[in-house]
Amino acid sequence: MATIKDVADRAGVSVATVSRVLNGRSPVAGTRDRVLAAVAELGYRPNVVARALRTARTRTLGLVIGDLRNAFFTELADAVEQEARRLGYGLVIGNAGESPEQQDDLVRTLLDRRIDGLLVSSAGQGSATLHEVVASGTPLVLLDRPVPGVDAPCVRAGGGAALTELAAHLASLGRRRPAVIVAPAGTPVGDERLECFRSALAGHGIALPPELAASSPDMTPAGGRRMMRRLLELPEPPDAVLAADNLMALGALDELRARGLRVPDDVALVAFDDVPWFAHTCPPLTAVAQPTRELGRAAVHTLLERIEGRPAASVLLPARLVVRRSCGEPSR
Amino acid sequence: MATIKDVADRAGVSVATVSRVLNGRSPVAGTRDRVLAAVAELGYRPNVVARALRTARTRTLGLVIGDLRNAFFTELADAVEQEARRLGYGLVIGNAGESPEQQDDLVRTLLDRRIDGLLVSSAGQGSATLHEVVASGTPLVLLDRPVPGVDAPCVRAGGGAALTELAAHLASLGRRRPAVIVAPAGTPVGDERLECFRSALAGHGIALPPELAASSPDMTPAGGRRMMRRLLELPEPPDAVLAADNLMALGALDELRARGLRVPDDVALVAFDDVPWFAHTCPPLTAVAQPTRELGRAAVHTLLERIEGRPAASVLLPARLVVRRSCGEPSR
DNA sequence: ACCCTTGATGTAATCGATTACCTGTCCCCG
């Protein structure tokens, strides 16, 4: 593989000149042309490893997401990747598989690779390594999930308005006993969404007692399914369930189907997160849609602000309610 | 951030000694302990950029996939990532968005990053850059989609047995006029799956005339939907349709639903690729499941063989038929 | 007692770029 020295020899100039041509500084037209010709003839491509060593910038961002198989994260990753590429950055995606240990491991690996900045959709509670990241001075932006105690901007969706709308929707359909399946207790997103929903329901005179808030230990279909089972085995089961993410909603739907319960006739089901195939489930699921692609773009922009040394604030984008048929009243 | 020199100073040895300790060569216990203590105290982590420059190995693999939002690729990427990590390699995932230009761009970027090897699930027809990769000597393994003329092993699933089984399944359910929606004409996978299916059907005395083989220009839901429309507007529409990937199947289902046609009563639908949510569509879709995770693992192993200089052969793993309810005869 | 082997460790070259600093031309102006 050709190096800058080969180009210099071929063009009859020094490596410094080649470097300058390639980085758009000084050289005069004649020299420049010779250099560019040599570059083309040799098919020279700069060694980004060497460049990164010298400049201490890799022009690469890192993204750690909770689960590659979760369509929400996938859409997010796609948006982040496109925006990063558009702005001249590469992206290394790390998949934590919802395990804090693996997440720590990944974060460290990415740090080792000297990425210019890190985007994290943290699994579980905040991890120790995130503090290391902040301490190391590597720009960090949290995505979707805030982590208490970690001093970094967070880009996420606020469910306020959408949950208010959802409460009204459920109330108007006569649901009086709604329940929720939320993220593990103690995670900020979970608690926040729960409180938001509870106060929205209160506005319609509907209570959300603690026994109707099932917090799953993990955000998986299996967890969602178990929580749904628990809710259904209550002496007074709910007539509507909001699952806090798409995978748990899937599990919840499985449990309903396994018991022969009909959606929405017996129980209404709503998911937080909207993913493409929700339109194709049986029945199509009503969902609180996060502005996923916008979140991804905003996160990249926020991170670049940090990388370029400017202060950056957290971003909160509004989620919106997408009504389909899983609460009754077919949309026609 | 601490460098190897800092560690050397702290331990009172030379950088060479530190390097040797860290790479498990020669030094004696006493020295080694001092070095390791210094490493721990300083929280030293080797700069992989510098190491890569010197050793010309990055311990990173590249993966270019057709579409990050396609659940099949996502599952594949997840499997590849896990296996690579397990073997001490990092993974950079590039998303071509089913565009050959973007794929070329990505491949070049990955080459620039001096990845040790490349895995490509090529979008569209083979691209010129893949030849460059082979020429550059970077180990290359094709995943899922072979590319004619590119001399690299290919890891993929063979549909033979599963399609034979499918033909029997359809025949036994009385379907006499099956159609297919395949990949763009000229792509090896598409042609191959088509021929395979055709000859399997022939075994049951069922023909698959050219007008019942719709080849979509792109593998997207929209493409699948258009092809389904075309098939349905035929003077003699099909009574069963096999879509060659999960996204086209989704589009096909949309079209059926939009026309008020019932699956499987009016038309049977089968997808190539099985993705988790097929179990939750309305109705649950019968599918030809590829051994996705095994494909990912096999691909990594094949690539590592190449990287380590050993010859590596193509791998063909069997797909299998997963019967659900979209062809009739509810599975109980 | 001497030489040679062996093993631990240090010195310095090297990977391929970027860039501070220096040199040499050329031109302009007094």
Add this chain to the structure above:
DNA sequence: CGGGGACAGGTAATCGATTACATCAAGGGT
């Protein structure tokens, strides 16, 4: 006609590791 500024372009230091080679001490064989 000479001094000085502007600018092209070369020389060499540098980033942080790995590693060939040199050095040195200790120990063993005869």
